[in-house]
Amino acid sequence: MLFFFRTHYNLRRSSEALTMTKLLFPILLFMTYGCTAHANVGIGAVAASDEFVIKLSVLNVTSDTATIGYRSLPANRPKSYGDFLAIWQGRMIPWRAPPLARITIPQDTDSGSVVLSGFTLANLDYVVGYGTGPAISTIAASVPIPPVTGESAEGGTSTANPAPGQPGSSVTMTLASQTSEALAVRYATLPGYQPASYGNWIGIWPGQMSPYNAFKPLACADVPSDANLGTVAMNGLSLGAEETYTLVYFTGPAAPASDGKAAPGCAAAWSDGGQTPDTTQAAAMLVFQTASRAGAQQPVPSK
Incomplete structure (x- = not known):
């Protein structure tokens, strides 16, 4: 009789353990893969930034x-x-x-x-x-x-x-939002200024780059509006975790107009394969470091 009760008790505990495992398994999967996916989104989050104007x-x-x-x-x-x-x-x-x-x-x-x-x-x-x-x-x-x-x-x-x-x-620039694949850059120019008409653009480089000794950027974007305040989108990026990048805002076109034509956009200027575009008309610079995979996804205000 004692053997019977012990066997029944053990079987009952095994059944309860199996049921608990079934209940916890989806939660464990979410914690493992869900958190990993969330961390991948946060690769591009900003750990620290310094702005120069x-x-x-x-x-x-x-x-x-x-x-x-x-x-x-x-x-x-x-x-x-x-x-x-x-x-x-x-x-x-x-x-x-x-x-x-x-x-x-x-x-x-x-x-x-x-x-x-x-x-x-x-x-x-x-x-x-x-x-x-x-x-x-x-x-x-x-x-x-x-x-x-x-x-x-x-x-x-x-x-x-x-x-x-x-x-x-001063012309200023901050990060409105960021992931490892895209940036939204908020800019502010002087009152009455027309960024699009004046050929303004923004570029991003790896490391601590100087615009006065520039190489081809990871990406660039022309300011699309003549509003003196606005936001510029930069897509198609691949930013690593715990890496340093430099954003630069320019108040002049990357290449001058020629033959009666308007100045080319920054992407066309860099892909031309000819003379290096003009990067001396730099107005603001933002050096930032991305966070680790577990880092927060909100930009840290400039110092």
Whole structure:
């Protein structure tokens, strides 16, 4: 009798264990393959990022000069690439009007200061722009000069910095979303700027790339809209986990127009097989590292 009860008890436990295994098996499969699939989607997630933009500051203003400090992208050579500063009357750049004065930056340092002259300032708003190449359409940063508030020691007007609440503006770029196969890049240019008409484009390179010594990008995309704020899609990528990549925003076309034709898009410029496209008109740069397979899928804000 004791043997019978023990046998019945063992059989019952085996049956319960089999039933439990049947119930847990699909869950185990999901945990194994479902999590792996989720991790593959997250390969392209961002672990960290650093953004570099062009910045201007007003150092000093008199009735006929403006001393402007600039900080461009790392390794830029402003004199060699035709970078310039220009000044207009107004609170934003009037893109189709000639400037009151303009000067090509006379040194090849990526940061420094320049004195603008050759004009007379009234008690009005003014704005200074920084161009990444010879054309006005390459302007990637600006800073306002508000109406004067006092007299300098030399008898001229002076203001040390833009008025509070009126910081300089820069072309910026952030990741809106990302997977290992695609990116959505959010951009912001200056007010009134027309990115598509001015040939703006974005490229992505592996590693920590310098736009001033560029090779063929993994992919590139022309900015499709003349809205100064928007998003650009980049598809067909294959980004690895825990890898570093560099995104660069350009305020000039990858190749100039020729024979009366419009400038080619960035993809056509890079696939032509001829001269290397122009990458010196770089306005913003974002260096980011993808997360591990288990990393979060949301971009980390720039430092």
